Amino acid sequence: MTSIFDTIFTTTTPTGTDFLIATACSVICGLVIALLYKIRNQCSKSFLITLAVLPAAVQMVIMLVNGNLGAGVAVAGAFSLVRFRSAPGRGQEIACIFQAMAVGLATGMGYIGIAATFTLVISLLMLVLNIIGLGDSSREERILKITVPENLDFEGKFDDTLEKYLSSYTIDEVKTTNMGSMYKISYHVITKPGASIKAMLDELRTGNGNLEISIGRPTTSYDEL
Numbered sequence: 027m028t029s030i031f032d033t034i035f036t037t038t039t040p041t042g043t044d045f046l047i048a049t050a051c052s053v054i055c056g057l058v059i060a061l062l063y064k065i066r067n068q069c070s071k072s073f074l075i076t077l078a079v080l081p082a083a084v085q086m087v088i089m090l091v092n093g094n095l096g097a098g099v100a101v102a103g104a105f106s107l108v109r110f111r112s113a114p115g116r117g118q119e120i121a122c123i124f125q126a127m128a129v130g131l132a133t134g135m136g137y138i139g140i141a142a143t144f145t146l147v148i149s150l151l152m153l154v155l156n157i158i159g160l161g162d163s164s165r166e167e168r169i170l171k172i173t174v175p176e177n178l179d180f181e182g183k184f185d186d187t188l189e190k191y192l193s194s195y196t197i198d199e200v201k202t203t204n205m206g207s208m209y210k211i212s213y214h215v216i217t218k219p220g221a222s223i224k225a226m227l228d229e230l231r232t233g234n235g236n237l238e239i240s241i242g243r244p245t246t247s248y249d250e251l
Contacts, residue, residue: 031143033136040089040136048089048133052082055129055145062149063122066156073119077126081141084130118152125149166193169244170213172230173203173237180211183233191226193218208237214244 035044060077063069125148132141174180188195192215199212217223223241230239 030139035136056081080126081130085134088134
């Protein structure tokens with residue numbers, strides 16, 4: 027078992043066979059990372075290709091540096107420039123990039139068993155956490171928007187109806203609309219289990235003069251960490 031996690035490099039300079047084995051492992055691990063990430067996440071083709079080839083690219087750099095301190099510092103400086111040429115990403119995307127780089131570091135040093143094990147364990151862990159919905163917001167969470175005329179005193183106007191159908195609600199925003207002749211009130215709400223959305227909207231319509239009312243899921247920026 028211990029030998030699986032030993033380096034395959036028997037000399038200071040990797041042989042051609044060592045290079046081919048390490049590169050094949052890097053490519054396979056990169057493909058596994060990309061494919062397992064794609065199962066439960068929305069992402070671009072460019073990002074998936076990046077995940078697939080990044081381990082091999084990092085492996086090549088580590089092999090070329092090969093203990094040279096000056097070359098290592100130069101390479102680190104070059105990699106630091108990448109962030110200024112990249113769009114901000116979600117936390118999970120950044121984690122996958124670090125995972126791919128870690129795999130490349132392992133294969134670049136000849137630790138094929140460590141790279142393969144790390145790829146499977148972390149990728150499957152991310153997949154399981156996505157499937158079970160760790161950190162997902164409540165399924166009953168909604169954004170409710172009610173439009174009222176400017177002459178209507180809306181403070182406390184809809185409380186009875188909201189308390190009837192909602193577990194909790196808070197006012198996130200109040201703004202004027204339609205040249206200031208109306209107000210649009212935005213609520214962050216959590217509906218009670220089994221509550222009828224239609225019945226709630228029908229009751230709210232009787233209080234706002236049958237003006238526009240909308241309710242929907244809260245939206246999160248795709249690039250938000």
